[in-house]
Amino acid sequence: MAEDFKVAQGSKADMYADLFEQAKSIVSTESDVVANMGNVVAMLHFTFGFWWTGFYRVVDNELVLGPFQGPLACTRIANGRGVCGTAWNESKTIVVPDVDKFPGHIACSSESKSEIVVPIIVDGVVRAVLDIDSAQLATFDEVDKIWLERLVASIAERLVEK
Ligand code: SME
Numbered sequence: 001m002a003e004d005f006k007v008a009q010g011s012k013a014d015m016y017a018d019l020f021e022q023a024k025s026i027v028s029t030e031s032d033v034v035a036n037m038g039n040v041v042a043m044l045h046f047t048f049g050f051w052w053t054g055f056y057r058v059v060d061n062e063l064v065l066g067p068f069q070g071p072l073a074c075t076r077i078a079n080g081r082g083v084c085g086t087a088w089n090e091s092k093t094i095v096v097p098d099v100d101k102f103p104g105h106i107a108c109s110s111e112s113k114s115e116i117v118v119p120i121i122v123d124g125v126v127r128a129v130l131d132i133d134s135a136q137l138a139t140f141d142e143v144d145k146i147w148l149e150r151l152v153a154s155i156a157e158r159l160v161e162k
Contacts, residue, residue: 007047016147019047023151027158036158037128038067040151044132045069051112052133055159056084058126063088066128073108082106087117088126093145097138109133116140118148120156127160 005026007018023043027036037055045053046069054068056077063077063084080089082104087094096115099105105115112133120128130152134140152159 005043007043012143013147015047016143016151019043020147020151020154024154027155031158033159033161034067036155040130040155040159041067041069050132050139051135052109052131054131055120055128056131057128057160058088063129070133071109071111074106077106083115083117084129084131087119087129091119091121091126093118093149095140095145097140099133111135113137114139116144116148118145118152120152120159122156122160127156 005022007015007022009015023040026039030036041053041055044050050070052068052070052073054070054073055066056063057066061079065073065075077085079085083094083096083102083106094117096102096105099107099112099115112135114134114137116132118130119126120130130148132140
């Protein structure tokens with residue numbers, strides 16, 4: 001049951017490992033990609049207390065806002081623009097310790113201080129990105145990168161339409 005979701009306290013890596021298993025299990029019984037994106041966002045957001053956690057989907061060659069938790073956000077981002085558009089364009093995770101130092105960063109919220117964007121790649125094509133913002137500087141490191149990449153890679157088929 002989704003209501004049973006609870007991550008045991010521990011190191012950040014331990015918490016990601018626990019969340020990873022539960023997230024795989026929760027999406028395994030649901031084929032609707034919006035429902036799955038919504039639950040994955042909620043799991044990450046409330047486990048780690050991020051400022052903003054959400055998906056942008058590639059729709060007609062733009063990133064369009066998907067399920068998220070946090071304040072209102074920009075709805076459309078062009079390829080190559082901001083951290084999200086750069087992660088899409090380069091097909092790789094971007095970790096930003098200080099958003100003010102990232103050229104072209106799109107400030108949806110002035111409270112956001114650091115950010116990580118992980119592309120969701122299916123058959124070699126970026127279909128969406130997972131964007132997480134923190135209200136503190138330098139929140140994201142290799143542990144976040146490794147575990148978030150592992151998470152979205154293992155459930156990618158449950159997050160995007162065939
Ligand atoms: N900061 C992002 C825009 C999305 S918001 O953070 C939710 C960017 O530069 O792409």
